[in-house]
Amino acid sequence: SGSGLPLLVQRTIAKQIQMVRSVGKGRYGEVFLAKWRDEHVAVKIFFRTEESSWFRETEIYQTVLIRHENILGFIAADIKHMGSHTQMMLITDFHEHGSLHDYLRTSVITPQKLQLMAYSLASGLAHLHDEIVGTPGKPAIAHRDIKSNNILVKRNGQVAIADFGLAVKYTSEMDEIQIAQNARVSTPRYMAPEMLNQSLNQQQFEEFKRADMYSVGLVFWEMSRRCYTQVPGANTTTCEDYALPYHDVVPADPTFDDMYDVVCIKGFRPPVPLRWQDDDVLATMSKIMQECWHPNPTVRLTALRVKKTLGRLQ
Numbered sequence: 653s654g655s656g657l658p659l660l661v662q663r664t665i666a667k668q669i670q671m672v673r674s675v676g677k678g679r680y681g682e683v684f685l686a687k688w689r690d691e692h693v694a695v696k697i698f699f700r701t702e703e704s705s706w707f708r709e710t711e712i713y714q715t716v717l718i719r720h721e722n723i724l725g726f727i728a729a730d731i732k733h734m735g736s737h738t739q740m741m742l743i744t745d746f747h748e749h750g751s752l753h754d755y756l757r758t759s760v761i762t763p764q765k766l767q768l769m770a771y772s773l774a775s776g777l778a779h780l781h782d783e784i785v786g787t788p789g790k791p792a793i794a795h796r797d798i799k800s801n802n803i804l805v806k807r808n809g810q811v812a813i814a815d816f817g818l819a820v821k822y823t824s825e826m827d828e829i830q831i832a833q834n835a836r837v838s839t840p841r842y843m844a845p846e847m848l849n850q851s852l853n854q855q856q857f858e859e860f861k862r863a864d865m866y867s868v869g870l871v872f873w874e875m876s877r878r879c880y881t882q883v884p885g886a887n888t889t890t891c892e893d894y895a896l897p898y899h900d901v902v903p904a905d906p907t908f909d910d911m912y913d914v915v916c917i918k919g920f921r922p923p924v925p926l927r928w929q930d931d932d933v934l935a936t937m938s939k940i941m942q943e944c945w946h947p948n949p950t951v952r953l954t955a956l957r958v959k960k961t962l963g964r965l966q
């Protein structure tokens with residue numbers, strides 16, 4: 653399994669957890685900082701209505717060969733039936749910087765940091781998307797809810813992809829796409845145009861990967877705004893304020909219909925500041941993000957291509 657731990661051991665770990673404090677709330681439930689034998693861990697407690705997300709995420713984390721430095725490290729999962737209700741938890745590595753969204757709101761980054769963050773995101777997603785054929789093998793996995801809230805910032809400046817509650821798996825040998833029976837849908841703000849106009853063919857696994865890459869383009873835009881550069885002719889640096897993609901053209905919690913109008917009908921995409929052409933990393937990022945959010949999914953870059961392009965920059 654993902655952590656290599658038998659289920660009974662996972663249950664034992666869950667029983668030894670001491671909750672410290674809440675670090676985040678979402679639609680899914682709540683995340684806590686906790687202690688397990690003097691070590692910090694993150695504990696995600698799911699709302700009772702999110703049983704299918706817990707089930708799916710647990711199943712994805714138990715996939716052999718899923719472990720990767722840019723995928724959140726799984727420790728244990730547990731479900732407890734307590735009389736009339738059920739408590740579902742997931743125990744993972746804890747990252748004190750929190751989500752990329754929270755990090756970018758309060759921090760600015762250098763071009764070198766931007767490159768490492770973007771490269772590590774592409775590496776994690778390339779590993780997820782990749783099918784490993786053999787024994788053991790690894791199915792190809794598409795995330796389906798890539799956004800800055802579902803990415804964690806590690807102390808070494810790399811990122812880790814989290815929240816697999818909506819992920820889909822594909823094994824070419826069986827030619828079968830496994831989608832969770834989950835009422836939850838991805839976040840409208842980050843949905844690819846083909847999701848919004850409902851032309852995505854769910855029988856073609858490649859199409860889920862391409863939709864993930866559209867979302868990556870938006871996350872790269874969020875990161876790039878916080879990357880500072882020298883102001884020409886002045887002894888200062890500058891960058892844009894933190895903003896969510898489409899913050900200026902949709903309401904605070906946009907609906908599917910709001911996004912359909914902006915992304916599909918009006919064809920809007922986030923603006924790319926001229927400043928980004930003054931730095932090699934930012935100029936490369938500009939090109940990559942625009943190729944990721946292209947309206948035609950078949951011409952978008954793959955995660956592996958993005959990883960290679962960013963790896964080639966010194």
Ligand code: ADE
Pocket residue numbers: 675676683694724744745746747748749750751804814
């Ligand atoms: N917020 C959500 N998941 C987290 C984690 N694993 N570590 C720190 N903050 C988080």
